[in-house]
Amino acid sequence: MWKKTFAVGIAAVTALLSVSSCNSIVGNTAAQSTVDSLGNPIDNEEALVKKDTVRLMDLLDSLNKGKIQFPAMDSINKVDPKVAKRNMRDSIYRELNKKDKHIYLTFDDGPLIGSSAIDSITTAKNIKISAFLVGKHVNMSKRLKRDFDRYMNNPLVDCYNHSYTHAGNRFHAFYSNPDMATADFEKAEKDLGLKHKIIRMPGRNIWLFDDVRRIDLTSGQQTADMLGVNGYRIYGWDVEWKINGLSGKPVQSVDEMYRRIRNMLGNKSTLKPNNIVLLMHDDMFQNKKGQQLLSSLIDSLKQHKDYKFDFIADYPVKY
Numbered sequence: 001m002w003k004k005t006f007a008v009g010i011a012a013v014t015a016l017l018s019v020s021s022c023n024s025i026v027g028n029t030a031a032q033s034t035v036d037s038l039g040n041p042i043d044n045e046e047a048l049v050k051k052d053t054v055r056l057m058d059l060l061d062s063l064n065k066g067k068i069q070f071p072a073m074d075s076i077n078k079v080d081p082k083v084a085k086r087n088m089r090d091s092i093y094r095e096l097n098k099k100d101k102h103i104y105l106t107f108d109d110g111p112l113i114g115s116s117a118i119d120s121i122t123t124a125k126n127i128k129i130s131a132f133l134v135g136k137h138v139n140m141s142k143r144l145k146r147d148f149d150r151y152m153n154n155p156l157v158d159c160y161n162h163s164y165t166h167a168g169n170r171f172h173a174f175y176s177n178p179d180m181a182t183a184d185f186e187k188a189e190k191d192l193g194l195k196h197k198i199i200r201m202p203g204r205n206i207w208l209f210d211d212v213r214r215i216d217l218t219s220g221q222q223t224a225d226m227l228g229v230n231g232y233r234i235y236g237w238d239v240e241w242k243i244n245g246l247s248g249k250p251v252q253s254v255d256e257m258y259r260r261i262r263n264m265l266g267n268k269s270t271l272k273p274n275n276i277v278l279l280m281h282d283d284m285f286q287n288k289k290g291q292q293l294l295s296s297l298i299d300s301l302k303q304h305k306d307y308k309f310d311f312i313a314d315y316p317v318k319y
């Protein structure tokens with residue numbers, strides 16, 4: 001049944017695209033006033049309409065099993081395409097708003113001082129979190145080996161690959177040799193006994209999975225593609241929270257982070273609608289002040305009955 005609904009949805013969006021494109025030809029004279037030095041139009045109306053439609057298709061894709069009321073094909077041709085598109089977007093938003101929202105709390109660079117506190121908070125709050133681990137940290141001390149074991153044995157913590165050496169924090173040099181970089185991730189996977197082929201690249205906000213390929217800095221591109229070919233999925237983040245680990249002073253307050261998460265879910269500005277990936281680092285939570293802030297953010301988010309905490313392995317949840 002959903003297949004039929006989905007097919008109608010695709011047809012309706014495609015119809016909107018063609019109607020809008022026709023319309024934008026009419027409006028092209030005005031749009032052409034914005035041109036670059038070579039005379040090519042910059043982000044003209046047609047490009048914007050296309051961009052908007054691609055976004056609608058993406059939103060629709062996340063609802064591919066849902067039941068959504070689409071306007072009849074006849075009516076699309078009769079009404080103003082802008083109005084039709086707005087109606088379409090509103091119905092997709094309405095459907096998405098009825099569904100659960102999925103929050104991925106991700107912690108990078110562990111095990112570090114801070115990891116054991118995160119492990120305890122997760123257990124106390126009974127929520128799932130995702131840890132992107134650095135292989136070499138496990139062997140730096142007995143304490144960190146113990147904290148790594150705690151993560152691995154906690155069913156509420158899922159562990160993923162953040163490389164073996166963390167690129168020695170020389171990211172450009174590291175990614176200039178994709179073979180060596182790939183070998184570094186493979187070493188972490190083997191040493192730590194990781195069960196997922198899921199990576200977050202140090203120093204880069206890169207997404208590469210299914211049909212998604214988002215590269216923030218080109219120097220990581222070749223390594224990302226090689227990892228992709230080798231069967232890895234790579235995840236970046238939608239929003240980052242920064243706290244000074246030693247002082248426990250946050251760059252963004254709990255309230256600010258809470259509002260950003262709520263707003264991004266509300267206006268569908270995350271990479272995948274109704275799914276939000278939050279980046280934090282283990283060393284942010286080495287002191288009591290930082291730990292209290294983390295607990296407090298989790299409590300704020302838990303007030304929403306439709307907010308669920310999920311593992312990155314389940315990203316993105318569709319309906």
Ligand SMILES: [Zn+2]
Pocket residue numbers: 108109162166202203
């Ligand atoms: Zn890192």
